[in-house]
Amino acid sequence: MARRLNTEVYALYLAYRDPRTPLYARIFTACVVGYAFSPIDLIPDFIPILGYLDDLLLIPLGIKVAIGMIPPEVMRDCREKAHTMFPNGKPVNxxxxxxxxxxxxxxxxxxxxxxxxxxxxxx
Structure with a gap:
């Protein structure tokens, strides 16, 4: 499931740069991708229970909402590119x-x- 989530984040990374993606979806997706790749968390991980709440709830929820905003054909194309472009590493922005x-x-x-x-x- 974690690998699939990584692939979705990579696909979103590509989708927010795709001109077929609406502006509102680009902005939201850029925030989700930036937060997912950021080493800085909204709630620091050392805080018991709440520390991992953003990793377990906020990022997957943001990914789900962002995917819903992006046209299906764009996501399909970006998922294919994500599988070929980033098989072993993360994109760097x-x-x-x-x-x-x-x-x-x-x-x-x-x-x-x-x-x-x-x-x-x-x-």
């Missing part, structure tokens, strides 16, 4: 990785600035 890191940095800066604002108001 440095732009998506950079965007994910940038989003996390911006969130961290916003959180730290809010905490500092509260701390400074107390003193």
């Amino acid at each position: 440095r732009v998506a990785a950079a965007v994910i890191v940038l989003v996390w940095l911006v969130l961290a800066i916003l959180i730290i600035s809010q905490v500092l604002r509260v701390v400074l108001q107390v003193f």
Whole structure:
């Protein structure tokens, strides 16, 4: 099942780049693929029970929704390409990785600035 899920993620990776995929599906699929390939989780894995919740529920649910948004003929073509293009490895998208890191940095800066604002108001 894990291999099939990997193949689906690779197919989605190809589908979000396919011009036949609608814009709304491209945006959602890019987010799902970026999150699936990201080493940064929404909920860190070291948190008991909840840590693996995103891996067990959010990613498969996102994949299912994304597949439903993409035309069936596009998914069929992309699954075939995924089997031939990525038999042993994952695709690398440095732009998506950079965007994910940038989003996390911006969130961290916003959180730290809010905490500092509260701390400074107390003193």
